[in-house]
Amino acid sequence: MREFSLPALYEVPADGNLTDLIRRNAAQHPDVAVMGRKVNGAWQDVTAAAFLAEVRAAAKGLIASGVQPGDRVGLMSRTRYEWTLLDFAIWSAGAVTVPVYETSSAEQIQWILGDSGAVACLVESPTHEATVESVRDRLPELENIWQIERDAIARLQAAGAGITDDEVEARSALADADSPATIVYTSGTTGRPKGCVLSHRSFFAECGNIVERLRPLFRTGDSSVLLFLPIAHVFGRLVQIAAVMAPIKLGHAPDIKNLTDDLASFRPTLVLGVPRVFEKVYNSARAKAQADGKGKIFDKAADIAIAYSRALDAPEGPAFGLKLKYKVFDRLVYSKLRAVLGGRATHAISGGAPLGDRLGHFYRGIGFTVLEGYGLTESCAATAFNPWDRQKIGSVGQPLPGSVVRIADDGEVLLHGEHLFTEYWNNPSATKEAxxxxxxxxxxxxxxxEDGYLAITGRKKEILVTAGGKNVAPAVIEDRIRAHALIAECMVVGDGRPFIGALVTLDEEFLPRWAEEHGHPADVTPSQVAEDPELLAAVQRAIDDGNAAVSKAESVRKFRILPTQFTEESGHVTPSLKLKRNVVAKDFAEEIEAIYRSPHVVG
Known part of the structure; x- marks a missing residue:
């Protein structure tokens, strides 16, 4: 057994709650822009004083509409300014926010709103409202539904016209640090989602220690962050609250398809994302360079960036010749890549899955350091992260200051600290087990x-045991294979089987480029090229790269290219893009069987 801890850098208030942050900001930084709001295609600043006024006005409407202290209120929307506004308004009314993913099905909405006992729900669109209405007869406690796109904010402001500021202040002060702030339903890879209760203390401990440890990235009046992750996910919530706590300017990007344009116009100094975002930026840049006949230059530049980053970890640092090459490629390549990310950002924080050693060094080498972290809903997002000044690429960093990480005798990661959840809502047996x-x-x-840096090697419950008795952690090889530009998703199979196999889906953005380069029409489908020798060879190279990270017994010996995608809509991944292995295994049982029907295996 081994454990590591760091002293806390932030003292959680003995009483009070998260609404104290917006009142403090308005008092101490009234004219500082704490939000960037996009209106008619242009960013407009929202000062700390103006944000507090808008929150109070919305909270008055909730109070006037009958929302009581401790009531649960659903919030279902894409990432947008109103999400943050309404989150703080719900807290200011003394209530508890229950986030709902905007892609949720009627059945999921019914479960979350019903299990939490939500008395009201704020939704973004007519489609969302119709979906909630379709199950309303099974939600006896649900009294009000407001739609953001149908003037929800204005309606709340009008409804609360008779409520005084003093009444809102009284409501805002009712919750203390140990009161529930939110119930986040874990997306779950199996079974019903569990309602994870996170207190105001959890967020204070989490965000306070992150902001203090990464203080150079959270400079009031200078730093900014563009949030494009779902705020219904705890990682997105961390970003929101940490930005308010610092405070730094927070922008919202509701549609990831427009992310490049939003980054260019908002120009954040800090980016938060998941590895797939950074993989796509790299793969798209490389594919564009190849299409322009500059593929060799890009690959050489990437190699120099990686070598330069690795040299930074050596006592002697980069050699003189390497510095010269780096300077040339910084002008030709790296500066253009940084421009794609807005041009001002020097750091990113990544979570959700490993980024990989090569990409980690590539990004640091181009002057855009990606700090990997690790956490769960139950740990209020990040429970470990790489510090800005002591990064170890390949790890997920050191424990959150004020918390403890322990490795049990069986290798399981155990956590202790104020940032942890308090219980699973209405589920004492699951709480006791966890x-x-x-x-x-x-x-x-x-x-x-030895320095307390954590590395995640797999999931205890996802360990595959082959017929030969070999234990295999799928995540290690899946993450390596998935990093290839042509691969969208990969799921390793082989539990109880003679060898390890894999189901592979092709990246929808990269496949047309590959197809045109290899004599196929750009609109070719995966099923039309699934047996193409050149495609199979390309996928095999991705498999070989993944196999290089594991022993021969753990390596993928055969794979199948699927004609479809693993998506949230298809039910094969969670909203946080984790594979639902049992669902994939059930839906593609025939493809898995096909892997093992033939006696021929690779390698």
Whole structure:
């Protein structure tokens, strides 16, 4: 057993709650822009004083409409300014926010709103409202639905005209640090989502220590962050609250398809994302360079960036010749890549899955350091992250200051700290199973090095055991294979089988480029090229790269290219893009069987 901890850098208030942050900002920085709001295609600043006024006005409407202290209020929307506004308004009314993914099905909405006992729900669009209305007869406690696109904010302001500021202040002060702030339903890869109760204390401990440890990235009046992750996900919530806590300017990007334009216009100094975003930026840039006949230059530039980053970890640093090459490629290539990310950002924080050693060094080498972290809904997002000044690429960093990470005898990662959830809503048996002797059992496997840097090696419950008795952690090889530009998703199979196989889906953005380069029409479908020798060879190269990270017994020996995608809509991934392995295994049982029907295996 091994454990590591760091002293807390932030003291959680003895009382009070998250609404104190917006009142403090308005008092101390009234004219500082704490939000960037896009109106008619242009960004407009929202000052701390103006934001507080808007929050109070919306909170008055909730109070006037009958929302009581401790009531649960659903919030279903894409990432947008109103999400943050209404989140703080719900807290200011003394209530508890229950986020709902905007892609949720009627059945999921019914479960979340029904299990939480939500008395009201704020939705974004007519489609969302219609979906909630379709299950309203099964939600006896649900009294009000407001739609953002149908003047929800204006309607709340009008409804609350008779409520005084003093009444809102009284409501805002009712919750203390240990009161529930939100119930976040874990998307879950199996079974019903569990309602994870996170207190105001959880967010204070989480965001306060992150902001203090990364203080150079959270400079009031200078720093900014563009939030494009779903705020219904706890990682997006962390970004929102940390920005308000700092405070720094927070922008919202509701449509990731417009992300490049939003980054260029908002020009954040800090970017938060998941590895797939950074993989796509790299793959798209490389594919564009190849299409322009500059593929060799790009690849050489990438190699120099990686070599330069690796040299930064050596005592002697980069050699003189390497510095010269780096300077040339910085002008030709790296500066253009940084411009794609807005031009001002020097750092990003990445979570959700490993970024990979090569990409980690590539980004640091181009002057855009990606700090990897690790966490779960139950740990209020990040429970470990790389510090800005002591990054170890390939790890997910050191524990959140004020918390403890322990590696159990069986390799499971255990957590302790104020940032942890308090319970699963209405589920004492699950709470008891997850929280034992003051430690949260994550279900993840990991290691700690001598400096307390954590590496995640797999999922305890996802370990495959081959017919030969070999234990295989799928995440290690899947992440490597998925990093290839041509691969969208990869799921390793082989539990109880003679060898490891994989189901592979093709990237919808990259496939047309590959097709044109290899004599196929750009609109070719995966099924039309699934047996193409050149495509199979390309996928095999991705498989070979993944196999290089594991032993021969753990390596993928055969794969199948699927004609479809693993998406949230298809039910094969969660909203946070984690594979629902049981669903994939059930829906593609025939394809899995086909892997093992033929006696021929690769390697």
């Amino acid at each position: 929280l034992s002797d003051g430690w949260f059992h994550t279900g993840d496997l990991g290691t700690l090095d």
